[in-house]
Amino acid sequence: MKTIYFDNNATTMVAPEVLEEMLPYFSQYYGNPSSMHRFGGQVAKKLHEAREKTALLIGAEPDEIVFTSCGTESDNTAIMSALDVNPGKRHIVTTRVEHPAVKALCEHLSEKGYVITTIDVDSDGNLDMDQYEKSLTKDTAVVSIMWANNETGVIFPVEKAAQLAQEKGIIFHTDAVQVIGKMPVNMKNNVVNMLSFSGHKLHAQKGIGVLYIRRGTRFSPYLIGGHQEKGRRGGTENTPAIIGLGKACELAGRNLARENGHVRALRDRLEGEIKKRIPNVKVNGGRSPRLPNTSNISFEFVEGESILLLLDQYGICASSGSACTSGSLQPSHVLRAMGVPYTMAHGSVRFSLSVYNTSEEIDFVIDTLPPIIERLRDMSPYWTADKAVCANP
Amino acid sequence: MWEYTDKVREHFLNPRNIGEIEDPDGVAEVGSIACGDALKLTFKLDENKRIKDARFKTFGCASAIASASALTEMLKGKTIEEAMKITNQDIANYLGGLPPEKMHCSVLGQEALEKAIEHYRGISHTKPDEEVICVCFGVTEGEIEQTVRQNHLTTIDEVTNYTKAGGGCKNCHEKIKAIIDRVYAAEKREERPIVKPKLTNLQKIKNIQEIIEHEIKPSLKQDGGDIELVDIVGNRVLVATRGACATCQASQATLKGFVEWKLRELVSSEIVVEEVSL
Numbered sequence A: 001m002k003t004i005y006f007d008n009n010a011t012t013m014v015a016p017e018v019l020e021e022m023l024p025y026f027s028q029y030y031g032n033p034s035s036m037h038r039f040g041g042q043v044a045k046k047l048h049e050a051r052e053k054t055a056l057l058i059g060a061e062p063d064e065i066v067f068t069s070c071g072t073e074s075d076n077t078a079i080m081s082a083l084d085v086n087p088g089k090r091h092i093v094t095t096r097v098e099h100p101a102v103k104a105l106c107e108h109l110s111e112k113g114y115v116i117t118t119i120d121v122d123s124d125g126n127l128d129m130d131q132y133e134k135s136l137t138k139d140t141a142v143v144s145i146m147w148a149n150n151e152t153g154v155i156f157p158v159e160k161a162a163q164l165a166q167e168k169g170i171i172f173h174t175d176a177v178q179v180i181g182k183m184p185v186n187m188k189n190n191v192v193n194m195l196s197f198s199g200h201k202l203h204a205q206k207g208i209g210v211l212y213i214r215r216g217t218r219f220s221p222y223l224i225g226g227h228q229e230k231g232r233r234g235g236t237e238n239t240p241a242i243i244g245l246g247k248a249c250e251l252a253g254r255n256l257a258r259e260n261g262h263v264r265a266l267r268d269r270l271e272g273e274i275k276k277r278i279p280n281v282k283v284n285g286g287r288s289p290r291l292p293n294t295s296n297i298s299f300e301f302v303e304g305e306s307i308l309l310l311l312d313q314y315g316i317c318a319s320s321g322s323a324c325t326s327g328s329l330q331p332s333h334v335l336r337a338m339g340v341p342y343t344m345a346h347g348s349v350r351f352s353l354s355v356y357n358t359s360e361e362i363d364f365v366i367d368t369l370p371p372i373i374e375r376l377r378d379m380s381p382y383w384t385a386d387k388a389v390c391a392n393p
Numbered sequence B: 001m002w003e004y005t006d007k008v009r010e011h012f013l014n015p016r017n018i019g020e021i022e023d024p025d026g027v028a029e030v031g032s033i034a035c036g037d038a039l040k041l042t043f044k045l046d047e048n049k050r051i052k053d054a055r056f057k058t059f060g061c062a063s064a065i066a067s068a069s070a071l072t073e074m075l076k077g078k079t080i081e082e083a084m085k086i087t088n089q090d091i092a093n094y095l096g097g098l099p100p101e102k103m104h105c106s107v108l109g110q111e112a113l114e115k116a117i118e119h120y121r122g123i124s125h126t127k128p129d130e131e132v133i134c135v136c137f138g139v140t141e142g143e144i145e146q147t148v149r150q151n152h153l154t155t156i157d158e159v160t161n162y163t164k165a166g167g168g169c170k171n172c173h174e175k176i177k178a179i180i181d182r183v184y185a186a187e188k189r190e191e192r193p194i195v196k197p198k199l200t201n202l203q204k205i206k207n208i209q210e211i212i213e214h215e216i217k218p219s220l221k222q223d224g225g226d227i228e229l230v231d232i233v234g235n236r237v238l239v240a241t242r243g244a245c246a247t248c249q250a251s252q253a254t255l256k257g258f259v260e261w262k263l264r265e266l267v268s269s270e271i272v273v274e275e276v277s278l
Helices: A017-022 A037-056 A073-085 A100-111 A131-137 A160-168 A239-277 A304-312 A335-336 A357-376 B006-013 B062-075 B080-084 B088-094 B100-121 B140-149 B156-163 B173-190 B201-221 B251-266
Strands: A066-069 A092-093 A115-119 A140-144 A171-175 A194-198 A208-211 A279-283 A296-300 A348-352 B026-032 B035-045 B051-059 B132-134 B225-233 B235-244 B272-275
Touching: A037 A066, A037 A239, A066 A073, A073 A100, A073 A140, A073 A171, A073 A194, A073 A208, A092 A100, A115 A131, A131 A160, A131 A357, A140 A160, A140 B100, A160 A171, A239 A279, A239 A296, A239 A357, A304 A348, A304 A357, A304 B006, A304 B062, B006 B062, B026 B100, B035 B062, B035 B100, B051 B062, B062 B088, B062 B100, B080 B100, B088 B100, B088 B140, B100 B140, B100 B156, B132 B140, B132 B173, B140 B156, B140 B173, B156 B173, B201 B225, B201 B235, B201 B251, B225 B251, B235 B251, B251 B272
Parallel strands: A092 A115, A092 A140, A140 A171, A171 A194, B235 B272
Antiparallel strands: A066 A208, A194 A208, A279 A296, A296 A348, B026 B035, B035 B051, B225 B235
């Protein structure tokens, strides 16, 4: 059975060009870039090229790029660093819809005595900028706001938010894991202090992350060890992964137009056809500025895990914000923050596309999905004939 | 991805007895859409007062659908008295087990069954005085107490897995702990023998392996001894002694007095430990 992969916000395929670029650096050029000999030195040179390519994708300088092991490490490093350089300040501002890499860390810090303000979103998933502006105080050490939400794809006005933080002398970090490679980002056009992203969301391998640190931003390392990354992150460099990431960033730069053309068109057709063919559906965050590849759709009166497992029977991969898929008992914190009603939240499915998806795949999904939803609604006690009956909403 | 058994997957993909019986003898609706799963159960008796047909409608995940499908299959041909004996553990066993986090699906099935039988007998289920402990999922004191008692639950996490209580805002955790403590205090007073839930062979083997690995071995190793699990045949647990145990005169006493005693206490009273040489 062919796999139809519509789960690219979870992870992506390593691009063939990326793999090819990486392969010699496992068993052929395995030298340590810090070594004095030429065997290691040639790897250091390649590493430098990868750093330049990575910097170029986001309009940064090469020395503003620090390679880490993943998006979570970058997020944690940024926030912990900001707290470390502001020992007197005990306040953190973030949002209700962050990825666990930020959310769980802030909850942990809250237990340690830090005060956390979580900014609300409205029913379209947009950030409450008034609340944000008022939340910034003299005691605020750091702001951490994701650039785009991983579940809905809704884009936040991060550049504006960074400006407001800068005016008050507050360090601003953004988790841009879902953004880099999907829309143009130029760090020369904003005042964001630190930005995190991850290789495996843009067709590089898992286990490689990036923390951008703007020149002049006070910084305190999280992993303390060797002099690697100019002392900002100890540990021998993951050379094949970094070299692969450099290639992936180069490809992503070239594919940006395709993301916003081809991928957006596929996504829009998928959404349009689903809305046309299936009653009682809603696109979560659909009225807001969104990433071109993400679609979060709620199917009323059915449960997300059942939808996913039936789609899986056809080789179709997607995600859900339902309680049952998360292992917790409540639907996704993002949909709850948006006030999506329970009848809708439990039946949410996220489709996230990439440049490798095709129009034929969209055709297959829009033909396969309606009978699946109908089948589950037929066995739902809240759905009779062609009208929905909600017993206890 | 959940590790569902083949039987769960099969019942999810081909659920039996979907629908509603017109003019049923027993009917019940449990759960709610807010909680993430809901089940409507109907049944009809034949002239000999045996369940002729049972049907369900459900809103829920794969294990909720499979649990409801299994329940309706189990009900067919049973008298009301026989049906009343079906527990959530029976439903889970019928499906070859459920992931711990999904046990509440089997509890939902049992709840629906109890309520449908009460409806058949004309008993009103509503107990207005009963305190709702978990406000997030609307779980009452009685429901938690019954599930703790029936399934021998000892932790708040287990209660959450089985009833959902405590899975939301967590404000009720202290109350749940108090219920668990009360149930065990009462059981101790009455000195009732603890009836363990019936295990499938697979569960039994897994439990034995885990107890040997995490409880027995570390304890023996403190005295320089060790054992190795060789095989499990029915209730016979075959082990080989290692380290100091292999040469110790008292190792037989250890095997019977400690290893067997521990496995009987934690897995099944019928376990016999035997030593084999390898």
